[in-house]
Amino acid sequence: xxxxxxxxxxxxxxxxxxxxxxxxxxxxxxxxxxxxxxxxxxxxxxxxxxxxxxxxxxxxxxxxxxxxxxxxxxxxxxxxxxxxxxxxxxxxxxxxxxxxxxxxxxxxxxxxxxxxxxxxxxxxxxxxxxxxxxxxxxxxxxxxxxxxxx
Numbered sequence: 001x002x003x004x005x006x007x008x009x010x011x012x013x014x015x016x017x018x019x020x021x022x023x024x025x026x027x028x029x030x031x032x033x034x035x036x037x038x039x040x041x042x043x044x045x046x047x048x049x050x051x052x053x054x055x056x057x058x059x060x061x062x063x064x065x066x067x068x069x070x071x072x073x074x075x076x077x078x079x080x081x082x083x084x085x086x087x088x089x090x091x092x093x094x095x096x097x098x099x100x101x102x103x104x105x106x107x108x109x110x111x112x113x114x115x116x117x118x119x120x121x122x123x124x125x126x127x128x129x130x131x132x133x134x135x136x137x138x139x140x141x142x143x144x145x146x147x148x149x150x
Contacts, residue, residue: 009062048092080096
């Protein structure tokens with residue numbers, strides 16, 4: 001996506017396969033054109049804070065962040081910790097979308113303030129359905145405070 005002004009969803013996902021399946025599911029709901037994907041936690045933070053490669057974009061927060069936990073450079077837990085620990089970004093809804101079903105990850109993310117924790121289904125059809133519903137809910141149905149959108 002080239003027009004960062006229209007971003008509604010930030011997808012932080014290092015797996016090309018999972019990212020493509022996520023985008024296909026969101027396309028089916030008609031919301032894939034409002035997605036920006038980053039491949040690591042450092043890029044996610046740069047995007048959110050409009051710095052580095054994203055310094056030229058308007059600092060408008062996404063409506064939701066879909067966050068993988070197991071990413072290079074900065075892991076998802078540390079990204080979540082920074083977002084939820086900062087008064088300027090803590091109200092951005094964050095949905096952890098991960099292959100980790102470990103209790104420790106679940107507990108840690110909820111203690112940090114995650115809005116939802118979803119374990120990626122292994123089955124393609126289930127994955128597709130989960131992502132379609134998730135994207136529609138968070139990007140279309142859920143309401144965010146406009147003063148907190150950047």
